[in-house]
Amino acid sequence: MSKFEIRKRSKSEVTILDIYGELDAHTAPILEKELQQLIENKFVHIVVNGSGLEYISSAGLGVFMAYIEDIRLQNGDIKISSLKPKVFNVFDLLGFPTLYDIVETEDNAVARFK
Amino acid sequence: MPTIKEHTLRISASTNELERIRHFVADHAGKFGFGEDDINDIILAVDEACTNIIKHAYEWKTGKPIHIQLALRGNEMLVSIIDEGKSFDPDSYHVPSMQDQLNQKKRSGYGILLIRKLMDHVEYRKRNSRNEIRMTKKR
Structure with a gap:
């Protein structure tokens, strides 16, 4: 079975989600639930460290x-950082970089909220 | 050109099985001599096709059959995936605009696009109650 895990932490006003494992149709609901909770609680400055x-x-x-x-x-926004090349490639195939901030480092992603 | 190697996986339609499907594809694509980038492409294309079957052909009903066959013919990998659910009409598919999808908070419709981008050739067949997607990728 696919394995996926989220660990959550904060850097000033930004919520960082460290995500691990495989994000597919089986595990997507885990990330979905986490984002829903963040939105409900008005934590909308989000960096996903991939x-x-x-x-x-x-x-x-x-x-x-x-x-x-x-x-x-x-x-708010979701900024995505630190993707492995093979994972970035999938984001890129669908044109995500034109609509999302996808950056190399977490610090760079956090800085974009300032 | 003769088909020289063939491998089959029969599973029941469930997202629980996606990891096993990916391992099956990775294992045999590696033994067929494909490079890492090509293997990743084939894994994702097969995952997308099976996810579409689970979601759309079987509408999340579990326990229904999916039959995956991998074969190497010359320099080319042939992938055949068969289901017995609702058939997909490729002519009805239009590539969704990403901005429209975001505006409408939609999230699906990209599996087919990815499959077309990742594989060299894709075709759909329907025979009686069976649907088949056939995909090929050159080494």
């Missing part, structure tokens, strides 16, 4: 798509 993400399919990308408008309407 250094531990080994795999993503369109079901995983779909979670980012489903919540980004809600988050931006609350003057």
